[in-house]
Amino acid sequence: MLEEASEVFENMLKSSFPLTFIVFLPAVLILVSPLPAEAAHEFTVYRMQQYDLQGQPYGTRNAMLNTEARTVEAEVLSRRCVLMRLIDFSYEKYQKVIRQSAGAVVIILPKNMSTMPQDVVQQFMEIEPELMSTETIVPVYFALEDEDLLSIYEQTQTSSSSQGSASAAEVLLHTATANGFQMVTSGAQSKAVSDWAITSLEGRLTGLGGEDLPTIVLVAHHDSFGVAPWLSYGADSNASGVSAILELARLFSRLYTYKRTHAAYNLLFFVSGGGKFNYQGTKRWLEDNLDHTDSSLLQDNVAFVLCLDTLGAGDTLHLHVSKPPKEGSPQHMLLRELETVVSSQYPDIKFSMVHKKINLADDTLAWEHERFGIRRLPAFTLSHLESHRSAHRNSIMDVRSNVDVKKLARNTKIVAEALARVIYNLTEKSAPGDLQIFTEQMQVQEQQLSAVIDWLTSQPRAAQLIDKDSSVISTLEYIMGRYLKDIKRHYVKADKRDPEFVFYDQLKQTLNAYRVKPAIFDLLLAVCIAAYLGAMYMAVQNFGVLYNLVRRVIQPKSKQH
Amino acid sequence: MTLFHFGNCLALAYFPYFITYKCSGLSEYNAFWRCVQAGATYLFVQLCKMLFLATFFPTWEGGAGVYDFVGEFMKATVDLADLLGLHLVMSRNAGKGEYKIMVAAMGWATAELIMSRCIPLWVGARGIEFDWKYIQMSFDSNISLVHYIAMAAVVWMFTRYDLPKSFRLPVTVLLGLCVYKAFIMELFVHVFVLGSWTALLVKAVLTGSISLCSLFLYIMLVHSN
Numbered sequence: 001m002l003e004e005a006s007e008v009f010e011n012m013l014k015s016s017f018p019l020t021f022i023v024f025l026p027a028v029l030i031l032v033s034p035l036p037a038e039a040a041h042e043f044t045v046y047r048m049q050q051y052d053l054q055g056q057p058y059g060t061r062n063a064m065l066n067t068e069a070r071t072v073e074a075e076v077l078s079r080r081c082v083l084m085r086l087i088d089f090s091y092e093k094y095q096k097v098i099r100q101s102a103g104a105v106v107i108i109l110p111k112n113m114s115t116m117p118q119d120v121v122q123q124f125m126e127i128e129p130e131l132m133s134t135e136t137i138v139p140v141y142f143a144l145e146d147e148d149l150l151s152i153y154e155q156t157q158t159s160s161s162s163q164g165s166a167s168a169a170e171v172l173l174h175t176a177t178a179n180g181f182q183m184v185t186s187g188a189q190s191k192a193v194s195d196w197a198i199t200s201l202e203g204r205l206t207g208l209g210g211e212d213l214p215t216i217v218l219v220a221h222h223d224s225f226g227v228a229p230w231l232s233y234g235a236d237s238n239a240s241g242v243s244a245i246l247e248l249a250r251l252f253s254r255l256y257t258y259k260r261t262h263a264a265y266n267l268l269f270f271v272s273g274g275g276k277f278n279y280q281g282t283k284r285w286l287e288d289n290l291d292h293t294d295s296s297l298l299q300d301n302v303a304f305v306l307c308l309d310t311l312g313a314g315d316t317l318h319l320h321v322s323k324p325p326k327e328g329s330p331q332h333m334l335l336r337e338l339e340t341v342v343s344s345q346y347p348d349i350k351f352s353m354v355h356k357k358i359n360l361a362d363d364t365l366a367w368e369h370e371r372f373g374i375r376r377l378p379a380f381t382l383s384h385l386e387s388h389r390s391a392h393r394n395s396i397m398d399v400r401s402n403v404d405v406k407k408l409a410r411n412t413k414i415v416a417e418a419l420a421r422v423i424y425n426l427t428e429k430s431a432p433g434d435l436q437i438f439t440e441q442m443q444v445q446e447q448q449l450s451a452v453i454d455w456l457t458s459q460p461r462a463a464q465l466i467d468k469d470s471s472v473i474s475t476l477e478y479i480m481g482r483y484l485k486d487i488k489r490h491y492v493k494a495d496k497r498d499p500e501f502v503f504y505d506q507l508k509q510t511l512n513a514y515r516v517k518p519a520i521f522d523l524l525l526a527v528c529i530a531a532y533l534g535a536m537y538m539a540v541q542n543f544g545v546l547y548n549l550v551r552r553v554i555q556p557k558s559k560q561h
Numbered sequence: 562m563t564l565f566h567f568g569n570c571l572a573l574a575y576f577p578y579f580i581t582y583k584c585s586g587l588s589e590y591n592a593f594w595r596c597v598q599a600g601a602t603y604l605f606v607q608l609c610k611m612l613f614l615a616t617f618f619p620t621w622e623g624g625a626g627v628y629d630f631v632g633e634f635m636k637a638t639v640d641l642a643d644l645l646g647l648h649l650v651m652s653r654n655a656g657k658g659e660y661k662i663m664v665a666a667m668g669w670a671t672a673e674l675i676m677s678r679c680i681p682l683w684v685g686a687r688g689i690e691f692d693w694k695y696i697q698m699s700f701d702s703n704i705s706l707v708h709y710i711a712m713a714a715v716v717w718m719f720t721r722y723d724l725p726k727s728f729r730l731p732v733t734v735l736l737g738l739c740v741y742k743a744f745i746m747e748l749f750v751h752v753f754v755l756g757s758w759t760a761l762l763v764k765a766v767l768t769g770s771i772s773l774c775s776l777f778l779y780i781m782l783v784h785s786n
Contacts, residue, residue, distance in 0.1 A: 040690050182689060514690040522565045525696070529573045536577050536703075540584045551780050 041148045041513040045106065046230040048140040049132050050190055051464070052502040053277060056363065059132050062139040063190035063506040067103035069181040069513070071153065072096070074160035079103040081183040083153050085145075086110060087120060091127045098136065105140045106183070106511070108149060109231070114401040125391035128227045139185075141511065142228045142396075152513050155179050182514040190506040197491040198223075198274040199468045200281035201477055203484030204297065205252055205269075208262035214303040214330065215266040216419065217377075219282065219368060220245045221275020221309070222461065222476065226396030229462030230508045235403045237393040239456035240312030242271055243449050244412040246479055250448070251416050251438060253483035263423040268297050269484055271476055274463050274492060276394065277501050278364050282371040284492040290375060298377070303330035305379035306419075307368040310393060311411040312403030312453070314384035316350040317342065320366075321380045322358045322373040330422065331378045337418040337427065338382075344433030346414065354386060382415065400457040405450040413444045452479070464503040566695070567686040573699035574678055577706060578671055585663050590656075592664050599650045599668020604676070606646035610639050630748075637744035644740065647716045658717055658783065666713040670706045678702050697761055704761075704768050711772035712739040714779050724782070731778060738771055 049059035070080040072093050077100040084093065085108045097105055110116055131140070143149060159178045207213040220241030224234020233239075249269050255261040274280030289296040319338065325331035335353060342351040358370045365371060366388035372379035385392060392398060420437045421427060438444055459472065466472050468491065481487050494501050582588060587596070618636055650665040678698055686695040715735045718724060724732065738745075746767065750760050 179691075184689070514688075515692065516689065517691045519563075519565075522563060522569065525569050526565070526572075529569055533572065533576045533580070537580050537584075540577075540580050543584075547776075547780070550776055551784060554777065554781050555784065 040515070041152060043143050043146075043149055043511045043513070045141040045143045045185070045509050045511040046228040047190070047507045047509065048136070048142070048228055049226075050504040050507075051277070052192075052499070054363065054500055055498075057135040060136045060138065060140045061190075062104075062137060063185065063187060063509065065104045065139050065141070065183055065185040065511070067183060068516070069106075069152070069156045069183050071157045071160045073157060076100075077102045081106060083108060083156055085153065086116065086124060089124065089127075091130055094127070094131070098138070102138060104138050104183070107140070107142050108145050108153060109142055109396075110145050113397055113399050121397050125395040125397050128391060128395050131227055141185075141509070142231060143511065149513075152181055156181060180516045180518065182516045184512045184514065185509045186512065187506050187509040190504045193464070193503045193505050195493055196464070196503050197468050197493050198277075198281050198463055199466065199470075199473050200270065200272045200274075200285055200490040200492070201473070201480055201487065202271075202285070202490060203249070203269045203480040203487045205249075205256045205267040205484060207256075207264045207266045208259070209264050212301055213264055213266050214301045215268055215297045216303050216330075216423065217268045217270060217298070217305040217372075217379075218245055218248060219270045219272060219305060219307040219372075221272045221279065221281065221368060222456075222472065223273055223275050223463040223466060224398070224461045225276035225394045226398070226462070228396060228507070229464045230460050231396040232460050232462045233396070233399050233457045234461055235400045235453065235457045236312045236398050237310045238275065238308075239453050239461075240310060240403055240408050241308035242456060242476070243452035244308050244311050244408065244415065245269055245271060246452055246476075246483075247412050247444055247449055248416055248419070249480060249483040251442060251444070252419075254442065255420075261424075265303065265423040266297055269480065271480070272368070273466065274501070275368060277463055279368050279371045280492050280501060281490065282368060285490050286371060286375050286377075288490065302377050303422075304334060305369060305372045305377050306334070306415070307372075307379065307381040308383075308415070309368060309381050310383045310385050310390075311415075312384075312405075312408040314407065315348060316352075316384050316386070317382060317411065317414065318384065318386050319351070319353045319380050319382055320369065320388070321353060321355055322370055324353070324355055325378065325380075329378065331380065333427075334418060334422050335380075337421040338414065340427070340433045341414050341417045341421070345417070345436065346410065349410075349414075356388075382411075384411070400454065403453055403457075405446050405453065408453070409444045409446045409449055412449065413438055416444065464507060564687060566691070567682060570682050570686045570695045570699045573696065574674060574682065574702045577703045578667070578674065581706065582667055585667075587660075587663055587667060590660060592660070592667075595654055595664045596668035596671065598653075599665050600672030600675075602646050602650050603669050603672035606642050606649075607676070610642050613639055613642075633744060633747065634741075637741050640740045640743070643712070644716050644736065647713050648720055651713065651717055651720075662710065662713045662717050665716075666706075666710040669713070670702075670709040673705060673709075674702050694757065697757055700761055701764070704765050707772050708739070708742065708768045711735075711768070711775045714775045715739055718775075718778060718782055721782075725785075728778065728782060731774075735771065735775055735778070742767065742771065 047060065047063060050061060051058055065081060067079055067081045069083055070077055071083050072088075074080070077097055080102055081104040082097045082102045083106050084097075089107060094105070113121065155178065159174070159180060221238050222242050224232040224237070224239070226232030226234070252267055255263070256267075270282070270285065272279065272281035272285065275282070286298070289298040293299075317338075319335060321331075325335055339351060342349050356366060358365070358373055360374075367381040367383075369379035369381045392402075416438050417436065421431070426435065455475070456472070461472055468489070473489075477487055477489070582596075587593075614636060618632065618639075647665050647669060650668065651661045654661050654664055656664075681698065682695055685692070715732060718728070718732050719736055746760070746764055749755060749763055755763065
């Protein structure tokens with residue numbers, strides 16, 4: 001039967017070439033079906049900030065990366081991608097790397113920042129502004145540590161440190177055993193994003209009675225800032241401020257629904273965008289309201305503007321002013337009420353007023369209230385930080401664990417009590433200092449605050465990442481809409497010819513680490529293979545020897561048969 | 562890694578075939594087209610095997626890391642078709658025993674080399690990433706050449722009419738070993754959690770011993786009468 005089959009098969013082969021073609025082509029195609037793509041190590045890396053502010057470039061200017069990896073220990077770093085870990089990162093090392101004209105820098109951050117020792121975090125926070133203060137030509141990336149990346153780092157470290165101090169044989173052996181890594185980013189070069197709109201949100205609670213009621217403006221910016229936009233979660237600055245504002249909106253909207261508690265003050269809530277870029281959202285909002293429209297709450301009778309920034313930690317509260325409030329002004333009233341509330345209800349909190357004049361020569365404004373101060377609106381900022389220079393406000397280390405919801409709730413309550421005392425004029429009605437308005441049903445809800453802050457810090461909210469369709473904006477709009485009226489969006493786009501701010505893309509990329517060997521290794525391998533093939537040739541040539549040997553072993557036996 | 566690396570791998574994979582072809586005297590017999598035919602038969606048999614596997618062995622959907630012993634065994638059993646194919650090739654060639662064996666084995670192994678190693682080498686070894694597995698793959702192709710020569714010899718012995726009774730059992734055992742070698746290797750790797758280099762070494766030793774055994778039997782058979 002087999003014979004028949006073979007005959008059929010043979011005939012098929014001989015007679016009809018097309019048939020064989022039809023039979024074998026699919027077979028060939030099946031056999032050579034595409035293989036899974038070669039899996040190199042892949043990481044998500046986050047690029048350092050790149051932006052221009054008032055024509056001044058900041059951050060890294062480059063996004064392309066295709067060089068071999070080294071660690072700082074290596075002797076030659078030029079045109080290499082230098083891997084650094086946060087644990088042993090220092091500004092001196094970074095500068096040394098840049099001076100040696102490295103091709104790129106990848107800084108490996110731990111997956112969970114809160115596990116880092118506090119001094120390392122503190123040190124890095126202080127370095128962060130330094131990294132961005134000047135423009136860097138080479139790309140600087142941040143990666144989150146995982147096992148693969150750590151093993152790459154360690155292998156690179158061993159090969160980097162053993163360079164230059166070994167004999168030729170050692171180097172040869174080393175090339176065979178050790179791995180080099182070629183780092184390649186998949187994305188394109190970074191380019192300026194045109195027409196980027198920064199979104200701010202406005203909402204109001206209208207007071208009871210009359211046309212010409214005084215207005216209290218409550219402001220907090222919603223964006224975050226850090227050395228890498230995709231890593232800036234901005235928990236304390238300024239998710240805490242936004243959640244406090246939303247809680248205040250909730251509390252006062254409840255008060256304003258009842259006629260008996262409907263005060264004769266308009267409350268204007270403003271959640272501004274671009275706060276970390278010189279308060280662009282606030283600036284445009286003021287221009288729109290003061291210069292372009294005829295009737296606006298901001299134009300007439302603003303009692304004061306209270307900006308909230310970094311309220312989520314610490315046992316201090318500082319009221320930052322650019323001009324000490326005059327006796328008898330509503331501004332002074334709030335200051336006095338804040339003092340009363342703190343001293344009578346929370347005596348363990350240190351409250352103080354910090355006076356700092358607006359310095360127009362500075363590149364950036366210190367606090368948000370200065371935007372209002374420039375436009376001659378009475379304004380101040382409440383924060384637990386004593387100085388605007390604190391690295392806390394602009395760091396990727398500002399994550400959720402930095403915010404203590406209890407303290408945030410307490411600070412929110414202080415603001416709410418003081419505001420209530422102002423708008424209901426309680427001091428003149430000789431209410432005691434420890435009278436608590438926001439208790440029981442009206443109390444500040446910690447769950448509410450923590451839910452908002454959890455949500456806000458679950459995503460990076462750098463100004464470059466939040467466009468007008470982003471879920472952050474729409475959700476904020478929705479929450480504000482629940483409590484406030486006349487919710488409006490305000491967009492800021494940079495001027496085309498003379499842009500005040502320019503953002504760049506390619507902030508998040510995929511980094512491929514390919515295992516590579518030096519060229520000398522290929523030569524070495526070629527020599528080894530040639531030797532092997534030579535041995536192979538000898539073996540096949542002299543196969544007869546083996547054959548005869550086996551035969552001699554067997555032959556006596558077979559003779560005996 | 563580079564084109565050079567690809568060249569290295571290719572040389573390592575192909576030169577032993579070339580050397581064997583030249584040194585075994587097949588070139589003098591004008592056996593090239595016979596080898597090509599053997600290769601074609603290889604393709605045909607593989608196609609049949611694949612159709613069979615696809616029809617009767619749907620993909621195993623067990624949990625990851627679970628070794629489907631019976632399923633793998635059944636799949637290895639399908640490799641019996643290889644024996645049939647080799648026999649088909651040898652039965653079509655008239656000539657001395659060693660000539661038949663060599664033609665069948667060379668054609669078979671070369672077809673496998675071209676079909677299953679050429680493309681991965683071209684795609685992988687030229688890529689930017691370096692991996693030892695392409696060198697290993699090349700070594701593996703050398704081993705499979707030896708394997709197929711031994712297998713063809715065993716098949717040839719098995720199908721001889723004048724096979725003495727006493728040979729029947731060892732030849733059958735060797736036949737079984739040849740067919741289930743891949744399965745046994747897989748089992749080894751799975752049970753002892755071998756690294757890729759160790760697995761290669763084990764494979765080489767296993768193949769070497771199988772072929773030595775078949776050489777013994779072959780010599781005994783050829784020179785006994």
